[in-house]
Amino acid sequence: MANDTPKNANDLPHSPGPAGGWGSMKGIASIYGETWASPGALDSLRRLNKPKGVMCVSCAWPKPANYSAFEFCENGAKATLWELTKDRCTPDFFAEDGHTVTQLREWxxxxxxxxxxxxxxxxxxxxxxxxxxxxxxxxFAGIGATLRELPREDVVFYASGHAGLEASYLYALLARAYGNNNLPxxxxxxxxxxxxxxxxxxGSPVGTVTFDxxxxxxxxxxxxxxPGTNSPRFLHNLxxxxxxGGKIVTFNPVIEQGLVSFVDPQNPLEMLTGEETIISDQYHQVQSGGDVAAILGLCKVxxxxxxxAQQDGAQExxxxxxxxxxxxxxxDFIACCRDADWADIEKASGLTESALREAAQVYIDAEKVIxxxxxGFTQHTHGALNIAMLVNLLLLKxxxxxxxxxxxPVRGHSxxxxxxxxGIAEKAHLVPMDKLKKLFDFDPPTKDGMHVVDAVQGxxxxxxxxxISLGGNLVRAVPDQKRMEEGWANQDLVVMVSTKLNRSHLYPGKSAYILPCLSRSEKDEQxxxxxxxxxxxxxxxxxxSIGHRDPSSEHLKSELAIVTGIAKATLDPHPKLKWDEWTGDYSLVRDLIEATYPDDFHDFNKRMFQPGGFWRGNPAAERIWKTDSGKAVITTPPQLTSLGFADKPGRYRLLTMRSNDQFNTTIYGYSDRFRGIEGTxxxxxxxxDxxxxxxxxxxxxVRLVTDYDGDDVERHLGGLKLVAYKLPRGTIASYYPxxxxxxxxxxxxEISKTPASKSVPVRVEAD
Known part of the structure; x- marks a missing residue:
């Protein structure tokens, strides 16, 4: 990090080098050395994201049908090696001096x-x-006994995004057979x-594109x-x-190196010469919360x-x-665009009219745009408005x-x-309850369950x-962590399905269990x-995905076997709930998924190893709009920002970010090489300025103090080193979690309850 304060933001280097290249190789090597991955780890990497191989446990970036020899990225390699460590957290660890739960909180x-x-x-x-x-x-007996005693609506079944479709389907079935839709x-x-x-x-809840x-x-x-940190394999497509000869126009408050330049680590010539591909033709540092105004400016142009064109008789x-x-x-939207004032757009976006006109011209000239x-786009008080505005821009042409x-949309967990x-959904209308009733001969609950926000407030x-937490580290992952820790520890029962020790284990309820599971690369013998x-x-x-490695311990169970073990101990026997049969043969569970969702999963077992996967379809990609009107909706924005608060002197917009050396709440190390932050x-x-x-x-x-008008709770985080960095005025950044x-x-x-972690109102004070 720099020791001398530059005169202005433009004097600051945004990164020590390109994404990919030797930096990526060194990043993988550092994790390999630190975890001392077990023998055969390189063979596991060779199998990643290939037919009849192992699907990466890191991000959800797709797997190409025409795969390369090494179909993994730096982060996928890190996640795999992290799970293949030689180190073991055995019962002896917890018995050692200094390893009480309270003492471990200091780690x-x-x-x-x-x-x-x-x-x-x-x-x-x-x-x-x-x-x-x-x-x-x-x-299982202890968990089941407690669950039977608790009021059904007071129990939450959370899933982290790691477990496969088979375990997830049965987990949702367990929750509904238990009596609630509390499936955040x-x-x-x-x-x-x-x-x-x-x-x-x-009318579609997911993105519309494919590799084609x-x-x-x-x-x-x-x-x-x-992409450099969260989905590096996307860099190859960029x-x-x-x-x-295509164009890329980027809007991001932070200059991210993956969107600046890239050296392909699978290209020997580029590795030898260091030749970079410049990724973004234009890079616009929109201020946090300024996307609505920026896109309105694009649409106005x-x-x-x-x-x-219409006045001149030219092509529309x-x-x-x-x-x-x-x-x-x-x-209505076109009238809004015509009436919009450039001074207002510039103020709300933090970008100039000329910059937005330059970006809009690229859109006008392009025949096909994604x-x-x-x-960074979704985690705002009006994040859904950001999405609607981007859809507006796309629909215009x-x-x-x-x-x-x-x-x-680029998704996170695998x-x-x-x-x-x-079926892991808290909204009852999203699940075909009629099919569940027919298949399993019980009445699924129809009342909506708890969202994560509802669960944390609860x-x-x-x-x-x-x-019950099927994976994850929820205490560390959610907002209001200090208040969450207290509430988490006051529960009657906490059950966590995990591969490694994390902070959520350190706030046990009156009854608490850690249930260790297989990793995706390990054999799951049933x-x-x-x-x-x-x-x-x-x-x-x-x-x-098929695991090929011997399990790290003979005492591990698969996520699916853990789900069925809890189910058998909790629920009364039922002839249609065949937990043992399903545990013995996962293909039977895939048959159930196909019977429940026949349009998406027909011939499931036959197609599951199709190279690149099989597409379950998307009506919007075929211009079938399953909206209330039966058409795609062009939205007139009610405001020019995605913020839920006003600016005032001393208030900054905090965006939380992830390091190159982490995945979600998992911290691999302390080297964020893309931002030049080392050791902390x-x-x-x-x-x-x-x-x-x-x-x-x-x-x-310094310390950050939340400057929130919604309640009187004091929230602060101290001991932070102030780093001069090239960011828009009024926007600051620090690490998640x-x-x-x-x-x-x-x-x-407002409409999805997704935490607005990319625009948090805070003050900066001397610590």
Whole structure:
């Protein structure tokens, strides 16, 4: 990090080098050395994302049918090696001096996970404040007995996005047979805005593109997503577009190196010469919350160009035939564009009229455009409005539902989208309850269950009394972490299905269990042999996965076997709930998924290893709009920002970010090489002019204090080093999940409840 304060933001280097290249190789090597991955780890990497191989446990980026020799990225390799560590967290670890649960709270997230793979089921012993080993049957019996005693509506069944479709389907079935729809999932915290927002405007809860579209497009308009850190395999598609002469226009408050330049680590010539591909033709540092205004500016230029074309008798810019046939709301939006004042757009977006005109011209000139976005776009109080505005831009030229075009939200965890598809959903109307009733001869609950926000509020208030967590580290992942810790520990029952120790284990309820599970790369031997599992990627492609490694411990169970073990101990016997049969042969579960969702999963078992996966379809991609009007909705924005608060002196917009050296709450290390931050995560990045105006200096130690008008709760995070960084004025940045203590649980998108973690109102104070 720099020691001297630059004169202004433009003097600051945004990154020490390109994405990919030798930096990527060094990143993988550092994890390999730190975890001391077990023998055969390289063979596991060779199998990643290939037919009859292992589907990566990292992001949900799709698997190409025409795969390369090494179909994995730096983050996928890190996630795989992290699980294949030689280290083991055995019962002896918990018995050692200094390892009570209370003492372990002083450990960092990184240190906790470095203890290695969990090897035995564990039960919390309050008398000793330690986890002690427990037999599986005893654990299931204890869990089942407590669940039977608790009021059905007070228990939550959470899923992290890792478990395969088979375990997820049975988990949802368990919850409904138990008596509730309390099935929140990690998408509640990231892309629920997509599920709700896209459904509202195009009738589809997921993106519309496939690899075929990526291969045909002329242009990407890119918002709030960082491929270098969160989906590095996407960089190959971005490079392919640039190689064929396409354009990429990026809008992001932070300059992300993956969207600046890339050296393909699978290209020997590029590795030898260091030749970079410049990714973004234009890079616009929109201020946090400024996307609505920026896109309105783009649309205004498109409308102006179309008006001139019609006046001159030239070819229309807007696809009026498409608009007339397929959309509603066009006239009101066009009037809004014509009336919009450039001074207001510039103020709200932080971008100049000339910059937006330059970007809009690329859109006008391109025949086929794909709109890409990530959580930087969705995690705002009006994140759904961001999505609606991007859809507006795409619809103006018919850039949804034809080859080379579409909407491309980039999802996070490997099966986060698929879990929703097979029933892990708190909204009852999203699930074919009639089919469940027919298949299993019981009456599924019809009352909506708890969203993650509802669950956290229930934990804080004491309403939630039992929590089953199928993967994840929820205490660390959600807003209002300090209040969450207290509520989590006050429950009657906490059950966590995990591969490694994490912070959520350290706030046990009155009864608490850690149930260790197999990783996806490990053999899952059941009655009918080694089992395959399936997952769904960001393009709605379904892929099979088969583990090949010996389990890390003979005491591990699969996620599916753990679900069925809890089910058998909790529910009364029922002839249609064949938990043992399903555990013995996962193909029977896939038959159930097919029977429940026949349009999406026909011939499921036959197609699961199709190269690249099989597509379960998307009506909007075929211009079938399952909206209330039967048409795609063009939205007139009621405001120019996605913020839920006003600016005022001393208030900044905090965006939380992830390091190159982490995946979600898993911290691999302390090297964020793309941002030049080494050896620490305790930093806050800030424009140097903002630093000077605040009377501070680069390198000062500061604290962030939440400046939220919604409640009187005090929230702060101290001990942060101030780093002068090239950011828009008024926007600051710091790391997730550390900053979750600053995010109020009620600070979320208005219609989806997704936490607004990319625009948190805070003050910066000397610490």
């Amino acid at each position: 960092s997230d990184h240190e906790l996970e470095m203890t290695g793979r969990l090897t035995h089921p564990m039960r919390y012993d309050a008398a000793s404040d330690r986890y002690v080993p427990v037999e599986w049957d005893e654990a 999932q990690s998408s509640n915290m990231c892309h629920e805005t997509t599920s709700v927002g896209l459904t509202k405007v195009i 579209d990526l291969a045909e497009t002329d242009c990407y308009f890119y918002f709030g997503q960082n 490079k392919a577009l640039k190689d064929r 498109v409308v102006e160009a179309d008006d001139r 810019v807007i696809d009026h035939a498409f608009i007339k046939q397929h959309t509603t709301g066009f006239d 709109g890409v976005y990530g959580m 018919g850039n949804i539902g034809r080859p080379g075009t579409g909407c491309c 099966n986060v989208q698929g879990q929703r598809t097979v 934990l804080i208030s004491g309403k939630v009394r039992g929590f 009655a009918s042999g080694n089992q395959a599992v399936t997952s769904e990627d960001s393009f709605s492609m379904i892929n099979g 995560r305790d930093v806050v990045l800030m424009n140097p 903002d630093i000077a105006e605040a009377g501070m200096s680069d390198g000062d130690t 550390e900053c979750n203590v600053l995010v109020p649980i009620t600070h979320h998108d």
